[in-house]
Amino acid sequence: MNDAEVQTRARAIAVDEVFPHAPETIWKTLTTGALMSRWLGMVPSDFAPVPGSRFTYRTSPAGEWDGTIECEVLEAVPNRRFAYSWKGGHPGNAGYGSLLDTIVTFTLEAVEGGTRLQLVHSGFELPRNDTAYTNMSGGWRKVVPRIGAVTGEEEQ
Template sequence: MNDAALQGRSREIAVDEVFPHAPEVIWKTLTTGELMARWLGMTPAGFEPVVGNRFTYRTTPAGEWDGTIHCEVLEVVPNQRFVYAWKGGHEANAGYGSRLDTVVTFTLERAEGGTRLRLVHSGFVLPRNDSAYRNMSGGWSEVVPRIGSIAGEQKEQ
C-alpha cells in the first residue's frame, strides 16, 4: 500500500465566531500565554508568538503517550493570522492518545461591529485520529467563545 492509502482521509475542524471587539484585542487574547491558558484551559509552556518558537501544552496522558502536545509557531501576521503545529500522541496508542500531527490556524477579519475569528484545526487522519477529532470538535466549539469573554475583560482594563 502507498502512504496515501495508509493515511486514510483527512478532516478538519472549523469554528467561526464574531466578537464585538477590535482585531487588536482578539489578537492579544490569542497570543498572550496567560490569556491562552484561560480560554483554552491548558497553560502553554515556553510560548512566544514568534515564528519558529516551540512550546508545549500538557493534557491527560494515555498509554505510551505522556500527554505532551508539541507545538511550533508557523506563521504570525499581527491582528490577522496566527498558525501553529499541534503534535502529540504515540504510534502504539489507538483511540485517545494516537499519533496526531495537525495545524491550528486562527484568522481574524474586521466585521461589522467587531472581529470575525475563524479557527481551523486541520490534518486529522481518519480513522487513526477519530477519537481526537470527535473530542476536539466539541472542545474547540466550547473554548472559542471564551476568547470573546476574555477579550472583553482586556478591553475594560
C-alpha cells in the first residue's frame, strides 16, 4: 500500500432501535415513498422497492453538485432487509457536496414486543467524506426514531 491508501479509511454509520411494531408494519414505512418522505424529510422520485429500480432524492446543492442523490435498490427482502446505493456529490467539491458512493442497509428482526431495526450506512471514504460522515451520523440518529413515530401514526 502507498501512503494515500493508508490514509484513506472507510467508515460506516450504525443505528440500532427497537420499535413496538411488527416487522411488516416497519417494512411498509421503510418502503412506501410517501412514508419515506415523512421520516427522511426528502421525497424519493420514481421510487419502487424492487431490486434494480433507480430513484433520486434532492437536497441542498453545493458548489458543482446539484443536490441530487442517485439511488438504486440493491436488495428488498420483505419484512427483513432493504438496501440501496446512495451516490451524490461532485469530485470537484471539498467538504459538503464531495463525491459520495455509499450503501444504506436496513435490517429488521422480530423481537419480543416488536421489531429491532438496524441501519448501516457504509462506504464513507475518509478523509474525503468527513463532512458527510459527521453530518449524516447525527442525521441518521434523528431520522431512525422518526421511522417508529411515522409507523405509529399509520397504525392509528
